[in-house]
Amino acid sequence: MQTYEEAHGWLTELTAFGVRPGLDRVRMMLEGIGSPERRLKSIHVGGTNGKGSTAAFLKEPMKEAGLVCGTFTSPYVYEFRERIAVNGEPISEEDFLKSAQAVRPIAESIAKTPFGPPTEFEVLTVIAAHYFASTAFPDLVIWEVGLGGRLDSTNAMHPMISVITNVGHDHQAILGDSIEEIAREKAGIIKSGVPVITCDTNPEVLAILKEAAEEARTRLYRLEHEFHVVGAEAHAAGWTFSFRSNLNHMEDVTISMLGRHQTKNAAAALMVFRYLMLYYALPVEEEHIREGLKKASWIGRLDYRETTPPLLLDGAHNKEGMESLAAALQDHFSERPLHLIVGMTKEKDPAVLLEPLRGLPIQSTTAVSFNFFRAAAAEEVAEKSPIPETHALPDWQAAWKKVQQEAAPGDLVVAAGSLYFISEAAID
Template sequence: MRYEEALAWIHSIARFGMNQGLERIEALLNLLGNPHHSCKYLHIGGTNGKGSTAAFAASMLEEAGYRVGLYTSPYLMQFTNRMAVNGEDISRGQLVELVGQVKPLVEKIAADPSLGQPTEFEVVTALAFGYFAREAPDIVVLEVGLGGRLDATNVVQPLISVITTISLEHTQVLGNTVEAIASEKAGIIKQGAPVVTQARGAAIPVFESVCREKEVPLYRLDRHFSASMISQSDTEQRFHYRGLFKDLSDLQIPLLGDYQINNAALALAAGELLCRSGFSLPEKAMRSGLEKTRWPGRLEVLHRLPLVVIDGAHNLEAFQGLRRAVRQAFQYRRLILVLGILADKAVEAILAEILPLTDCLILTEPNSPRAADSL
């Protein structure tokens, strides 16, 4: 099997659609010998900021000398971006080998009427667990795909559970209220794993209830730890961190947008808690890890003259953050916005948020069957 054939098979499963539930991924992992049991995990869920928080956490752990697995979705440039160890993506050869192992097992499960066809995300997650089991990193930073309770990643027992923001998204799957969505996201809260979150408002009572039930502490941004901006430019941001157990002054991150300071604070709090689970994160590693974090496609400057910036905002909360960041971080005379949106997003609300910022709007269609009509 060639790499292109392996990739085509993975993507062909998308035609079966989305079908949340843990029974298929658990059956598949069982047939693989439960590779997910061999690693330690930092599990990250939430609405926005999951990937950035994961990138910050992974970078700090790498700077502390650990081998760190990172699983994120979706990929930006190529499929292999989804799973990496210490910043190096899975190789094409490794992916082909794993697909050869997993494909007959997927077909076996699909033929079982009590289970049915595994979804593309379930298959990719199983491939990732197989990859990490072979690579044996010291810890895996694991990003939730969608929701939490029934997400394919929710088969692990994490050391720490991290929940970023909570807002309305995927309402057709997760529910149409913040409380309902928070309940789904809270599914990653496990007994024995402290929780850190930057969520606010109606989500908090939901998390507090689940944490009481699971008998784990809940640490909240701006209550138990906080971050305050010192300065920002179009190249970096600086902030002070008041932590759970330590304070750090004048930290620097290259990711732009005030929301990235909150994401960094969340990663720092998770790092502090990991130190209570046998890991060591010296201040030097925290500082250099934050400074060296790279997360492409997030308010990324591609060109200076003229100024060209790309961002992957995909829901209303993200566009609200994008609007603030553009105003705060950049200087410009005219803003030309090239915009493509998926049809299942809150298109009208997103346009109402971002249009006042623009001098010229160019609508296009993403290369996706879910794309909204640019006309």
């Protein structure tokens, strides 16, 4: 393995082993390369929706303060290496190769044991830890949970503080069918003595998170209890709100991300900063936070583009995400006729996923497929869609060409249903 292409190819081959939740293989690999995670200061971000946005709200203020911030996120939009980044810059091909070369012998030795071959995500997590600890040396790393929490490979990290954005219906085949089952998996990232912040307000979810925090003898900071979003007002380019907490307040905070739910994610980031500034002397000042929150953006999440016609990309891929999308469209684009283009994965039920959009002023709806092994066929999505007269086209390019011919100048095209689909649309 002498080139980046070979290293990426080796990693891609590991997808054949699928998703096999568990921490044993990850911990063995980390130990085999010298436990790099123990040399990193980290923030762990879990939850069903909003993880990437919260990571952005954390990263940008640190950049404003002159700190070096590493991020481990998924999926990617333009380039696979985006998943491991420092101050928003993807890991170089050379550095990826170097860390992959360090990890591969350990991964292959574990594959010969009863634990079996490590998965792609497990190996990628360890490559990231090696890179951050041996090459990049960031001041702090933000680890985004890949799936669930309790058995996710990022749970092998040792954070200073954790965030659980919310708990919704996603990956039920692995995490469980009920909100309570999913909440217990998300709560699995809560560790002894590591405080946790959550934006979820569901009493059933909060009861599970509170129980987990008490068992870990740590503090739980809850939206609408220990911290609050006050006076949120939508404007053309985002939101303004005030932040209240039991640690301190901040008035008239401005964010440029669309969607009311982003005020909650920003508030969670504010709570993280307040805690780390107070207990870890994190050198981030209020001016850095204000400017960073204003600059924070996340590709494919209510991502407005001045194309012809205008396009809004959103990675909403579960019921809660679609509810947030519907609310954002009403808050920011209530007067605009809409043209919907949707692509989703096979495990999603179009009747459930698209239901929150039914009451919107939708002029046309087109279902498409996309280049991903779990992508649903456009015809199946169209057949089960609850939105009347949903038509099927083979791909994003065909749907975009059609809507360009049909949309009026004041209309808005909305592409949603899967982050993998959005990645394809964003590149076009």
